[in-house]
Amino acid sequence: MIKNLYNYRYLFAEIVRKNIKLQYRNSVLGIFWTLLQPFLTTVVLVLVFSGIFGKSSKLVVNYPIYLLCGRMLYEFFSQSTKRAMRSVRLSAGVIKKVYIPKYIYPISNVTSNFITFLISLIVLVAFIIFFKVTNNNPVHMTGYVFLAWVPILILFFLCVGIGLILSVLEVFFKDTEYLYDVFCMLIFYLTPVFYNVKQLHISSKIVRLGLMANPLYSIVSMFRSCVLYGEMWNWNWFYYAAGMSIFLMLTGSLLFWKTQDKFILHL
Amino acid sequence: MGEETVKPAVVVDDVSVLFNLNAEKIDNLKEYFIKLLTRRLHYTEFWALKNVSFTVQPGERLGVLGFNGSGKSTLLKTVAGVLKPTKGHVEVDGVIAPLLELGAGFDMNYTGKENIFLYGATMGFSRKYITERYDDIVAFSELKDFIDVPVKNYSSGMRARLGFSIATAVEPDVLILDEVLSVGDAKFRKKSEKKIQSMFDSGVTVLFVSHNTDQVRRLCNSAILIEKGVVTARGTADEVCAIYDAQVNSNK
Structure with missing residues (x-):
């Protein structure tokens, strides 16, 4: 399988390149949308929620950055898994004609989204610098910021795992898409993107369980520890998020491996 | 004995392909669960290919003849590696270029x-x-x-x-041609036939599917005939084309 992937590394690179190129073709601003989009949505969310959750306090430190951290990670998660989900079905024309290791499609789609996500992190850096320079409730920048790649990497593997599972389901059942849209909405509200869990007094056991079970909750929290609070993350988050992403990677790979020969009969 | 053995370009070894034909294609969860609950999820089995075996030597140009639904396309798909056979296996030596429906990628x-x-x-x-x-x-x-x-x-x-x-x-080693020799306008068609002829001359191995026995006689040096998923004839292009033509005429 490793040898197989090595032989098809050119195709992998071509698909990643294609996705990035095509995403911003025909738009005047081109790749700048990657930066403008998170910036604008953050401005909107700040305006909407600043009255309710936005009091910069000890809990959120700096609301715009708090929000940006959560939003960018969630956005990468939902975009990349949705793209991966459709990738195999959209490539039916090729898959029916030429032999290609099919796992290339979901993985390369997550990867291309990952690259645009990394580019969009510039916005976060710009915001941090802006607040630092204006000295307007600056974030606690410490050496822990250099550990921010850990939650990002965990998130990448989580998305690959989920992407593999979804792409298989989508081949066999077309309504996976609609169900997953609803699921993503659930994940969005169960991820502390615009609120802080400690600000809310959640009495519902189900909601609290949902928050704990959501690996994105742990990943976003880890990321904020590094970037915003400048402290070591809670190790429970790390164990859970890393465990979940390894588990989903294994499940996804196994499911894909077991079913890939049947794809052609359903496409 | 003493004869030099050349590694065959394509080996099709005892290949069988099973399809599940269900009356209605189920492609969404809702239907699947309804059918599962009402226990109406049954399939009809259909062998598209049954114990097909043959080898193609390097430089051989094999014509594949057969009526519609006889399993020609299924056979080419297994050789191209797109469809995994239910039983048996296929081995291809070298780079394979399928010229099926150009521009699909x-x-x-x-x-x-x-x-x-x-x-x-x-x-x-x-x-x-x-x-x-x-x-x-x-x-x-x-x-x-x-x-x-x-x-x-x-x-x-x-x-x-x-x-x-x-x-x-x-420059592929094995070329799969699925009636694509009629590409573009007359001028380009001539050019493409010339190109294919030059590839033939350079010793490429060819699998060619066609209903046109004249074309098969002209392009291929050997052929197989498939009927209902079984290879019924294997020989030179002329021999197999004669059998096929006889069947066409008897069905009239």
């Missing part, structure tokens, strides 16, 4: 130039390898003026020409 929003690299990568070739052949591909396709235009604005003939040019530029 194109992205419509991509320009002709970008698609050349994408299509090349789909067949497993590096950017460097395609760059070396890029000028030849463009020249052969006669699409120099349109190469930076998105493929969605191409006519179907232009698309097929580009596909043909890429697929034949990479």
